[in-house]
Structure formats: C-alpha cells, structure tokens
Amino acid sequence: MMAERKIGYRLSAIGYRLSAIGYRLSAIGYRLSAIGYRLSAIGYRLSAIGYRLSAIGGLTLSISLADWFFINFQMFQKAYSARLTAGRVCLFTSQRTKANICIKFEQGRENQ
Structure with missing residues (x-):
C-alpha cells in the first residue's frame, strides 16, 4: 500500500509539472x-503599399516610354525635315536585307 501511494504521489507530481509546462x-x-x-497585419499593409508603388511605377514607365517616343519622333522630324523638302524620307534600314525603307513625297502625295 505504501509503495502504491509513493508511486501515486510521484505520478501526481510529474503530472502537475507537465501541466505547468503545458500552461507555460x-x-x-x-x-x-x-x-x-x-506581423500578418503589417505584411498586409506593406503588400498594399507595394501594390500602389507598383502601379505608380508602371504609370511612370509608360509616361517615360511615351516621352521617349515623343522625343525620338521630334528628333526624327528634325533630322529628316530637310529630306522632306527633297521628296524622300528613309524610316529605317532592314538589318537582314540591308535595304532602306523610304517614303517618297511628290506633289503633296505619298508614294512608297
């Protein structure tokens, strides 16, 4: 009987300690x-900020590309304005065939 009580007390003490550890x-x-x-809420906010920055970056990129095309078009106009009066504008040269793609202007009409 004594041995059983000691075992019971020990098991009870071990259970109490395990319970305390579990509680902690x-x-x-x-x-x-x-x-x-x-952290999840912060991550969600950062994701929303990143999405907005991405949209702003895309808009900025499209504006800069539009500016680039506009500037190149202005340079194209300046570079070939003398050739317009001569009646011929070469747009670009094909790398494969090495041929110029030109437009001829004759008497206000456009012939290719």
Whole structure:
C-alpha cells in the first residue's frame, strides 16, 4: 500500500509539472499567435503599399516610354525635315536585307 501511494504521489507530481509546462507553452503560443497576427497585419499593409508603388511605377514607365517616343519622333522630324523638302524620307534600314525603307513625297502625295 505504501509503495502504491509513493508511486501515486510521484505520478501526481510529474503530472502537475507537465501541466505547468503545458500552461507555460500555451501562454507562449498565445503570445506568438498575437505577434504573428500583428506581423500578418503589417505584411498586409506593406503588400498594399507595394501594390500602389507598383502601379505608380508602371504609370511612370509608360509616361517615360511615351516621352521617349515623343522625343525620338521630334528628333526624327528634325533630322529628316530637310529630306522632306527633297521628296524622300528613309524610316529605317532592314538589318537582314540591308535595304532602306523610304517614303517618297511628290506633289503633296505619298508614294512608297
């Protein structure tokens, strides 16, 4: 009977300690869960900011490309304005055939 009581007390003490450890781990898990929730909210906000910045970047890129084409078109006009009066404008040279693609202007009409 005495041995059974000692075993019972020991098992009870071990159970109590395990219960205390479990309670502490539960508290740590709860805190980590709260931290995880906060980090998730911060991540969501950063994602929204990143999405907006991406949209702004895309808009800026499209504006800069439009500016680039406009500037190149102006340079094209300046470079070939003398050739317009001569009646011929070469747009570009084909790399494969080495042929110029030109437009001839004759008496206000456009012939290719």
